[in-house]
Amino acid sequence: MMSLDFQLFQWINNLAGHNAFVDGLARLLVNEYFFTTLMSLTLVAFWFEGQDQDQRERNQRAVLRAIIALFVANIVLKLCNLIYFRPRPFVDHEVNLLFYRPTDSSFPSNPATVGFSLAVAIWLYNRRLGALLLVLATLFGLSRIYCGVHYPLDVIAGALLGGLSAYLVVRKGRFFDPMISLVIKVGHRLCLA
Amino acid sequence: MLNFISPHLAINYFLLAFLTIVGALQFVAARHKLVGLALVGTVWRPAWGCLLAVVLIVGAFVCFFADTPEVFVPGLAGSELALLFGAAGVCALAFTLIVSSVVHEVQHRERSDPKAGGRLCQEAVSLQQLRGTLYLPEDVASLKDEPRAAICALPGLSEETPSTHPLVANLTEAGFIVLAVDWGPQEGIRYPAVLGLLPSAVAYLTRRDDVNPERIGVLGIDLGGDLAIRSAATDPQIAAVLAMAPFLDQSNTKPGLSILKEMSYLEAIRWSSFRRRGELVAELAVLDSISRLGSRSWLLIYGDQDGIVPVEKARATLDEEVAREKLKSVPGEGHLSLPCSRATSSLVARWFKTVFSDQYSV
Numbered sequence: 001m002m003s004l005d006f007q008l009f010q011w012i013n014n015l016a017g018h019n020a021f022v023d024g025l026a027r028l029l030v031n032e033y034f035f036t037t038l039m040s041l042t043l044v045a046f047w048f049e050g051q052d053q054d055q056r057e058r059n060q061r062a063v064l065r066a067i068i069a070l071f072v073a074n075i076v077l078k079l080c081n082l083i084y085f086r087p088r089p090f091v092d093h094e095v096n097l098l099f100y101r102p103t104d105s106s107f108p109s110n111p112a113t114v115g116f117s118l119a120v121a122i123w124l125y126n127r128r129l130g131a132l133l134l135v136l137a138t139l140f141g142l143s144r145i146y147c148g149v150h151y152p153l154d155v156i157a158g159a160l161l162g163g164l165s166a167y168l169v170v171r172k173g174r175f176f177d178p179m180i181s182l183v184i185k186v187g188h189r190l191c192l193a
Numbered sequence: 194m195l196n197f198i199s200p201h202l203a204i205n206y207f208l209l210a211f212l213t214i215v216g217a218l219q220f221v222a223a224r225h226k227l228v229g230l231a232l233v234g235t236v237w238r239p240a241w242g243c244l245l246a247v248v249l250i251v252g253a254f255v256c257f258f259a260d261t262p263e264v265f266v267p268g269l270a271g272s273e274l275a276l277l278f279g280a281a282g283v284c285a286l287a288f289t290l291i292v293s294s295v296v297h298e299v300q301h302r303e304r305s306d307p308k309a310g311g312r313l314c315q316e317a318v319s320l321q322q323l324r325g326t327l328y329l330p331e332d333v334a335s336l337k338d339e340p341r342a343a344i345c346a347l348p349g350l351s352e353e354t355p356s357t358h359p360l361v362a363n364l365t366e367a368g369f370i371v372l373a374v375d376w377g378p379q380e381g382i383r384y385p386a387v388l389g390l391l392p393s394a395v396a397y398l399t400r401r402d403d404v405n406p407e408r409i410g411v412l413g414i415d416l417g418g419d420l421a422i423r424s425a426a427t428d429p430q431i432a433a434v435l436a437m438a439p440f441l442d443q444s445n446t447k448p449g450l451s452i453l454k455e456m457s458y459l460e461a462i463r464w465s466s467f468r469r470r471g472e473l474v475a476e477l478a479v480l481d482s483i484s485r486l487g488s489r490s491w492l493l494i495y496g497d498q499d500g501i502v503p504v505e506k507a508r509a510t511l512d513e514e515v516a517r518e519k520l521k522s523v524p525g526e527g528h529l530s531l532p533c534s535r536a537t538s539s540l541v542a543r544w545f546k547t548v549f550s551d552q553y554s555v
Contacts, residue, residue, distance in 0.1 A: 031264050032274060033257070037209060040278055041217045041250070048221040048230075052503060053449060074271065100266050114271070188449040191229075191461045192286075 005153040009089060012145045012152070016096035027098050030147045035111070035140040039118050039133060043067070046122065046129060047193075057184060060193055062125035064180045065170050066118045073117040073165035080161075081105045088149055095148035102149055109150045112141040112158030113165075120166035137162075195273055202263040203277060209257040210281030211288075216249030218289045226498070229453025229461055231293055290458040297457035313365060323393045324375040328365045329403075342408035342549045343370040343401075345394045349415025349438075349532075350376055350470065357414060363538035364412075367546055370404055372397070376417075379467060384476040391424035395431060408432055408549050412541065414532050416440060416470060418493075419479045425489065426482035433490040433548045435541060438502055438528050441479050441510050445502045446471040454500025455529050480510065490548040492519055494537065496526030 016023055028034060047063045050056030086107035089095050104110075115137030123130020141155035169176065187193025197203040215232075222230035223242025233241045258264060269277070314329045330341070344364055348357045361371045374394045376382055391411055399406040410433035413421030418439030425434040440446050452461045483491070493511075495504040508516045526534050 027265065028258065032268060032271075033206065033209070033264060034254070036274060037213060037254075037278070040210075041213050044214055044282065045217045045221050048218070048225070048227070048450065051225075052505070053451060056450060102267070110271070188447065189465070191448075191450060191452050191458065191465060193449055 001153075005151050006093070008152045009095075009145060012142070013089070013096050013148050016098055016146055016148065023098055026143050026146050029139060030099050030143040030149070032111070035136055036114060039115065039136060042129065042133060043118065043122075046126075056193070058125060060184050060187070061180055062122055062170075064183055065125075065173070065176065066121035066166065068173065068176055069117040069121045069162070069166040069169040070114060072169055073113045073162045076161060076165065077108060077110060077113050077158075080108060086151075086154070089151055090148055097149070098147040099149050106150055107154045107157055108161050109141060109144060109154040109158035111144055112137065112150075112155045113162040115140045116159040116162030117166045118162075120163040121170055124166065124170045195276065196270070197273055197277075198268055199263055202261060202268055203273070205257055205261045206269060206274070207277050207281050209253050210278045211285045212253035213250045214282050214285035215289055216246040216253065218285065219243075219249065220246035222293075225454070227450075227453040228297060229293060229456060229458045230289055232289065232296060294457035294459040297460075313362060318372065318397065320397060321393070322389055323397055324377060325394065326373045326375075328361050328371040328373065330365050330368050330370065332368075340403055340405040341368060341370050342410065342545070343372065343398045343404040344545060345391055345398065345409070345411045345421075346371055346373045347391065347411065347413040347417030347421055348373070348376070349417055350379070350382065350467070357412075357532060359533050359535075359538050360412065360541055363542045364545065367542040369542075369545065370398070370401075382469065382473070384473055387420060387473065388424065388427075391420060391431070392428050395424075395428060399430060406430065410434065410545055410548065412437070412545075414438065415528070416473065419474055419477045422479050422486070422491070423477040423482045425491070426485040431489070433545065434486070435492045435494065435544060437494045437537070437541075438496065438499060438531055439479060439493065440470075440474045440502055441507055443471045443475040445506065446474055448501045451500040451503070454498065455527050483511075483515075492521065492544055494531065494540065495520065495522050496528060496531040496534075496537075497522040497524050498526060499528045499531070501528040 016026065043063050043066060046059050048056070050059050081104065084107065085105045088102060088106045090097050090101060116134075119130060119133035119137040122133050137159070141150075141159060144150040145152055145155060184193050218230050219232060219242050221227065222232075223239040223246065226239070231242055233245055314331065316327050316329075318325045318327050346357045346361060346364075357373055361373055364371050372394055374390060376390070395409055395411075398404045398409055409430055411421040411425060411431050412435045413419065414437045416439070418436030419441070421434050422436050422439065425431040447465075452464065455461075456464065493507065495502065495507055497504050504520075504522045508520055511520065521540065523531060523534060523537050523540065526537065531537050
């Protein structure tokens with residue numbers, strides 16, 4: 001399994017260093033600021049989106065559940081990091097490193113967890129926007145492998161963790177309903193929901 | 194513990210988030226015609242809003258990556274990013290709401306016509322509970338010989354609701370006598386006392402020599418529309434009722450975000466602060482009153498862009514057949530712009546003329 005993971009990592013990471021433009025683009029995408037800000041902006045816009053009040057309330061519930069899913073996924077991620085530490089690819093191998101050297105555990109991938117928890121939560125409410133966010137999250141994950149800071153398995157585990165958190169929060173997290181309804185009610189009173 | 198690494202990075206990220214969120218809000222404002230969120234004046238030109246959104250978002254990202262070398266070294270962690278993004282979000286929303294309120298106010302002043310009302314022949318009316326202005330047609334001298342149909346006009350109940358002046362002008366030009374009734378101070382408006390408002394206006398009109406007491410109609414706007422329907426249901430002297438954007442149902446008095454299609458945020462907060470509006474609509478029980486109007490003529494008019502009482506919602510509240518016959522929508526008009534539009538004014542004058550000419554000549 002680990003060998004397959006490393007082979008896949010090498011296949012993607014060896015693409016780096018051949019084209020200055022693609023490398024530059026990857027460096028732009030791989031950092032913590034670009035995709036996270038873009039995805040958060042999508043949530044901001046989605047809060048106000050909708051032709052009528054019912055549709056808007058549904059979207060607002062999606063946004064709040066996505067935020068809760070992100071929070072839940074991050075707690076699980078921190079617990080995983082406490083239990084298991086996997087060194088980054090550049091620690092044990094020679095890689096094409098296009099990014100700085102993070103010191104935290106490689107497994108599971110934090111950016112993939114963040115991206116997929118938001119994307120899957122939105123996808124469960126709105127297929128079109130969710131698909132767009134899934135593409136962004138996938139690009140985010142791939143760029144981390146391309147730049148040599150994550151193994152593919154880290155990204156897959158992060159995606160599963162984020163996706164599962166989102167699924168559970170959206171489909172099974174009925175106990176969040178009162179809190180979500182309260183937030184929307186306050187927003188409605190303030191003419192912001 | 195939070196660690197923002199470097200003040201330069203933290204400030205730049207805050208600015209990135211701030212500008213991009215303002216951009217996202219402009220995109221939403223342009224897409225859904227939310228005047229209360231639009232920075233580029235009227236959002237009836239959505240292309241401007243979209244352009245501003247693209248400039249803000251792309252520009253902010255370009256500036257951030259060009260001016261922040263710390264992006265490519267160990268930087269902000271998730272908690273710091275979330276905190277900065279949240280703070281920037283609150284600031285961006287506050288900035289957008291305040292600036293758009295100022296822009297809206299300035300544009301509103303530019304649009305208002307201070308000379309409006311100068312040409313009409315009018316006299317003040319003040320009798321016990323009743324306060325208002327009586328507007329007479331230009332051929333006022335001939336009224337004694339030939340009593341006319343009269344309309345009681347009740348405006349909306351808020352400062353944000355525009356005056357009934359364009360409607361009144363059109364109705365007097367069409368030959369009607371119009372009594373524009375004042376609600377009086379908001380704090381004094383209570384149920385059931387409010388039910389006396391229109392009957393006392395109708396009683397005043399019936400006592401006048403120049404008014405034909407069998408041809409009295411009421412025209413209500415916004416909450417005035419609800420009251421007009423309720424009053425007509427119990428006062429047989431009212432021969433016709435036209436309600437413009439009435440609430441019909443209590444749930445329609447809490448429009449939430451949609452209200453920003455109609456007014457600025459500060460106006461929306463002021464509008465929402467009159468909490469008794471919902472109670473009054475519930476107590477007036479307009480839907481029950483409609484069934485008690487019997488064979489009398491009545492009509493509901495909504496703007497198809499109404500952000501407070503969406504026309505689809507109003508239609509769904511009524512029976513399908515009733516809605517088809519008795520509900521008209523005016524294209525391109527919202528809740529507040531409806532009474533000011535020429536299309537509405539001519540529709541109202543035409544309807545009253547038709548209704549009264551079916552029985553008599555105006």
